[in-house]
Amino acid sequence: xxxxxxxxxxxxxxxxxxxxxxxxxxxxxxxxxxxxxxxxxxxxxxxxxxxxxxxxxxxxxxxxxxxxxxxxxxxxxxxxxxxxxxxxxxxxxxxxxxxxxxxxxxxxxxxxxxxxxxxxxxxxxxxxxxxxxxxxxxxxxxxxxxxxxxxxxxxxxxxxxxxxxxxxxxxxxxxxxxxxxxxxxxxxxxxxxxxxxxxxxxxxxxxxxxxxxxxxxxxxxxxxxxxxxxxxxxxxxxxxxxxxxxxxxxxxxxxxx
Numbered sequence: 001x002x003x004x005x006x007x008x009x010x011x012x013x014x015x016x017x018x019x020x021x022x023x024x025x026x027x028x029x030x031x032x033x034x035x036x037x038x039x040x041x042x043x044x045x046x047x048x049x050x051x052x053x054x055x056x057x058x059x060x061x062x063x064x065x066x067x068x069x070x071x072x073x074x075x076x077x078x079x080x081x082x083x084x085x086x087x088x089x090x091x092x093x094x095x096x097x098x099x100x101x102x103x104x105x106x107x108x109x110x111x112x113x114x115x116x117x118x119x120x121x122x123x124x125x126x127x128x129x130x131x132x133x134x135x136x137x138x139x140x141x142x143x144x145x146x147x148x149x150x151x152x153x154x155x156x157x158x159x160x161x162x163x164x165x166x167x168x169x170x171x172x173x174x175x176x177x178x179x180x181x182x183x184x185x186x187x188x189x190x191x192x193x194x195x196x197x198x199x200x201x202x203x204x205x206x207x208x209x210x211x212x213x214x215x216x217x218x219x220x221x222x223x224x225x226x227x228x229x230x231x232x233x234x235x236x237x238x239x240x241x242x243x244x245x246x247x248x249x250x251x252x253x254x255x256x257x
Contacts, residue, residue, distance in 0.1 A: 012067045015042065016074055030157075033081035038157050040074040041150035068117045072110060076102045108221055115217070132211070138188050139218070145176035162240070170233055177229060181222040185215055 019039035024030060030038075079102040084091040091098055103110055148169055155166045189203040196206065204212050 012070050016040065016070070031081070031085045033078070033085040034157055036074075036078045036081045038154055040071075040078045041153050065117060065121060068113050068121075072113050075106060075109065079106065108224070112221060120214075120218075134192070135188060135211070135215075138184055141180045141184060142218075142222070144180040145173060148173045148176055161236075170236070174226075174229060174233060177222075177226055182219070182226055185219050188215075 016039050019042045020035055023035045023038055027034070076099065080091060080094065080098055083098075083101075090101070152166065152169050152173055155161060155163070155169060160166050186200070190200050192198075192207075193200050193203040198206055
């Protein structure tokens with residue numbers, strides 16, 4: 001297990017650092033903010049296939065802990081360089097002010113990572129007494145949408161936001177996010193009820209309160225993020241439609257008046 005922990009501690013930071021070194025060679029015009037953003041998304045994408053691997057129990061703690069801890073740092077670097085490139089005075093160097101700004105701006109994501117590190121991962125490995133494997137397995141499926149979310153940001157960084165690839169990927173983001181992060185929860189309760197011969201509405205009363213509260217705490221931010229994704233997708237759709245709509249040509253005589 002310690003070997004797996006060491007591998008996780010080396011794999012994710014190593015991939016992030018390698019991408020930071022290699023990307024400027026391929027994209028010389030990219031700023032530090034661009035390089036860090038794509039590097040962060042690259043190592044995030046690797047985590048998803050690890051989470052759905054058949055050795056997922058090892059991943060939970062021995063790969064999950066190094067990833068979650070380092071990803072917070074990678075997100076901070078992405079935030080820092082993004083604002084440094086924009087010329088903000090506070091971002092000439094790392095300080096408590098830049099850290100505090102990052103936490104305030106990305107509070108929900110930071111809270112999500114810390115909650116996984118301090119609550120979900122320890123409970124999954126140490127306190128559930130090998131019960132609830134079905135629920136834990138289903139929760140790993142939430143990572144299915146992660147590669148598509150990361151690919152979307154990378155495509156934008158490459159200037160391909162108007163390409164058909166980006167549009168298809170956007171559809172996959174919404175589909176996988178909804179199916180694997182929102183519809184997954186009623187599905188879990190439905191399967192559990194079918195297994196024990198219970199109607200869905202009675203399943204919450206058959207589960208421990210801690211299980212219901214845990215699922216609710218995980219589901220709530222997913223709904224919030226899905227709404228944000230839908231709003232972003234709608235804005236992009238309207239922008240695309242506006243760009244395709246031909247502008248009316250004014251009469252030359254009117255233009256001369």
